[in-house]
């Protein structure tokens with residue numbers, strides 16, 4: 001479904017990615033891992049055309065999307081939940097969900113069933129939500145676009161444990177429903193049981209790719225330890 005091969009990405013003169021390769025197949029949940037600053041967010045920004053890659057290939061459903069503008073990439077069927085959420089602060093929860101809606105399986109009712117808190121707060125302005133609720137809203141908004149591939153960047157970072165659990169429960173449900181997902185998260189105990197595959201980045205390069213069961217302590221210590 002998504003094939004990223006050997007991409008290189010720059011911020012001005014400074015190179016951040018030196019050869020990132022990853023793949024997400026239909027129905028798969030893939031974890032993109034690596035320590036801070038190794039290039040996970042840049043990889044996601046490159047896939048979405050927000051910081052375009054200058055070399056390599058990015059194919060989504062056999063279409064080359066590397067040089068497409070960001071809005072065309074979203075339209076091709078990729079949904080992003082960026083780091084740091086980003087909802088419309090002065091729109092209600094319900095308006096935030098409806099403004100990005102595209103026809104498909106995910107409807108307002110289904111998103112509200114996935115996150116009952118959003119239903120309870122549907123008339124509230126997004127800016128009055130807690131951080132965790134805003135994160136749920138950001139996920140709900142991405143689902144309302146009915147993406148064939150959902151990409152979550154640090155969806156549970158910095159949230160209270162009870163909210164994190166709610167978000168992980170939702171992510172597990174998405175997986176059961178066969179939603180193809182690319183996930184960045186530092187919580188190995190949550191991510192490893194549900195990921196079909198892990199791709200690890202080190203200094204802007206893909207250095208490991210495999211099933212979570214193959215991710216032994218040597219690999220963990222080398223690439224994921226602090």
Ligand SMILES: Nc1ncnc2c1ncn2[C@@H]1O[C@H](COP(=O)(O)OP(=O)(O)OP(=O)(O)O)[C@@H](O)[C@H]1O
Nearest residue numbers: 011014015016034035036037038039040041042043
């Ligand atoms: N806007 C920017 N301008 C210049 N360099 C940047 C910019 N954003 C990121 N970088 C650099 O690119 C490299 C990769 O950063 P990136 O944010 O992709 O890493 P990450 O793996 O997502 O880290 P984190 O887990 O901390 O979010 C780092 O060296 C970082 O300093």
